[in-house]
Each structure stands twice: as C-alpha cells, then as structure tokens.
Amino acid sequence: MxxxxxxxxxxxxxxxxxxxxxxxxxxxxxxxxxxxxxxxxxxxxxxxxxxxxxxxxxxxxxxxxxxxxxxxxxxxxxxxxxxxxxxxxxxxxxxxxxxxxxxxxxxxxxxxxxGSESVRRTKLRMLASKFENLRKEETETITDYDRRLREIEN
Structure with a gap:
C-alpha cells in the first residue's frame, strides 16, 4: 500500500x-x-x-x-x-x-x-420531523436526494 x-x-x-x-x-x-x-x-x-x-x-x-x-x-x-x-x-x-x-x-x-438527554431528545424529534417532511425536489438528482437523506440518518 x-x-x-x-x-x-x-x-x-x-x-x-x-x-x-x-x-x-x-x-x-x-x-x-x-x-x-x-x-x-x-x-x-x-x-x-x-x-x-x-x-x-x-x-x-x-x-x-x-x-x-x-x-x-x-x-x-x-x-x-x-x-x-x-x-x-x-x-x-x-x-x-x-x-x-x-x-x-x-x-x-x-x-x-x-447536550443533556433532554436536548438530545429534542434534536431527535427535530430530525424525525425533518425526515417526515423530506421530499425529492423536481430539479434534484437522486444522488443529491440520497445525500440529504444520509445526512439526516447520520
């Protein structure tokens, strides 16, 4: 190598x-x-x-x-x-x-x-909401959409 x-x-x-x-x-x-x-x-x-x-x-x-x-x-x-x-x-x-x-x-x-456990729970709820509202934009490529999805996942 x-x-x-x-x-x-x-x-x-x-x-x-x-x-x-x-x-x-x-x-x-x-x-x-x-x-x-x-x-x-x-x-x-x-x-x-x-x-x-x-x-x-x-x-x-x-x-x-x-x-x-x-x-x-x-x-x-x-x-x-x-x-x-x-x-x-x-x-x-x-x-x-x-x-x-x-x-x-x-x-x-x-x-x-x-942050504390309560801060982490709040962040998790925000991410869940972001995920639920995630939609592929008309002009967005599958790769770009996949990247946004993986950012939420991570």
Missing part, C-alpha cells in the same frame, strides 16, 4: 465542537484499531486500583504495587485517553485535560457537544 494512503488512513480526526457527530464515529474506530480493549475502557471506564488498609479504609494503590493485570487495564485506558487528548482542539482539550479516565473524557465531550 502507498505509505501516504496508509498515513492518511491512520490520521486521527480532530474535533472542534462543530464536527462532533462525525468525529465520534471516526474516533471510535480509530481507538478500536489501536486496541479493542482500549475502546472497552471508553465504554466501561477505569479507576486506579485500590487496596484496603489495616483500618478498613480504601486507598489508591501505589503504581509500583499494581498487578500485571492492573497495569494492562491502565495501559488500555491510557491509550484511549491519549487518542482523545490528541484528537481535540485546544478549547475542547481544556474541558477534559484533568481527566484520568477515557470514559470521563468521552462523556464530558459528549455532553458538551450533544
């Missing part, structure tokens, strides 16, 4: 707040292409391993005390978080820069760009 084509295929998309819906689809598969377990950290989250001290209190383990499995799960989270950090512009990065969990960063970006 041509290396320029390979590099273009592996270039991660950048979100600036205006292209979130496209970015979300692309970045999901970008993370999955790196490691499926990294994507699982976005879905399921990650917290630092803990231990219980002699008083029964739960404390975060020192990294030097982590098991091999704990290090591996942390590594998956770090891979996903790294991809997310480097795929947002500076204004979006300021929203997530203190996140230690890929899931937390993902959810902050989603809420910021898509």
């Amino acid at each position: 041509d290396t320029s084509l390979a590099n273009a295929a592996l270039r991660q998309p950048i979100v600036d707040g205006t292209n979130y819906s496209l970015w979300k689809v692309k970045i999901r598969y970008y993370i999955k292409s790196i490691d499926e377990q990294a994507w699982q950290r976005v879905i399921n989250g990650w917290t630092p391993p803990k231990r219980v001290d002699e008083d029964g209190d739960s404390l975060i383990k020192s990294e030097s005390d982590w098991t091999t499995d704990e290090v591996q799960v942390s590594n998956y989270n770090s891979k996903a978080l790294n991809v997310i950090f480097f795929s947002v512009d500076m204004s979006m990065f300021s929203l997530i820069m203190n996140c230690t969990s890929a899931k937390d960063a993902w959810e902050i970006l989603q809420k910021h760009c898509e």
Whole structure:
C-alpha cells in the first residue's frame, strides 16, 4: 500500500465542537484499531486500583504495587485517553485535560457537544420531523436526494 494512503488512513480526526457527530464515529474506530480493549475502557471506564488498609479504609494503590493485570487495564485506558487528548482542539482539550479516565473524557465531550438527554431528545424529534417532511425536489438528482437523506440518518 502507498505509505501516504496508509498515513492518511491512520490520521486521527480532530474535533472542534462543530464536527462532533462525525468525529465520534471516526474516533471510535480509530481507538478500536489501536486496541479493542482500549475502546472497552471508553465504554466501561477505569479507576486506579485500590487496596484496603489495616483500618478498613480504601486507598489508591501505589503504581509500583499494581498487578500485571492492573497495569494492562491502565495501559488500555491510557491509550484511549491519549487518542482523545490528541484528537481535540485546544478549547475542547481544556474541558477534559484533568481527566484520568477515557470514559470521563468521552462523556464530558459528549455532553458538551450533544447536550443533556433532554436536548438530545429534542434534536431527535427535530430530525424525525425533518425526515417526515423530506421530499425529492423536481430539479434534484437522486444522488443529491440520497445525500440529504444520509445526512439526516447520520
């Protein structure tokens, strides 16, 4: 394969707040292409391993005390978080820069760009209405009509 084509295929998309819906689809598969377990950290989250001290209190383990499995799960989270950090512009990065969990960063970006659940329901109702009122224009080609349909679908 041509290396320029390979590099273009592996270039991660950048979100600036205006292209979130496209970015979300692309970045999901970008993370999955790196490691499926990294994507699982976005879905399921990650917290630092803990231990219980002699008083029964739960404390975060020192990294030097982590098991091999704990290090591996942390590594998956770090891979996903790294991809997310480097795929947002500076204004979006300021929203997530203190996140230690890929899931937390993902959810902050989603809420910021898509809004709350009620906002998403309103947007969905608007799209449903747009779909119901969609008609092919006399001068419109099938390709153009199909493009408009797919924009609503996406």
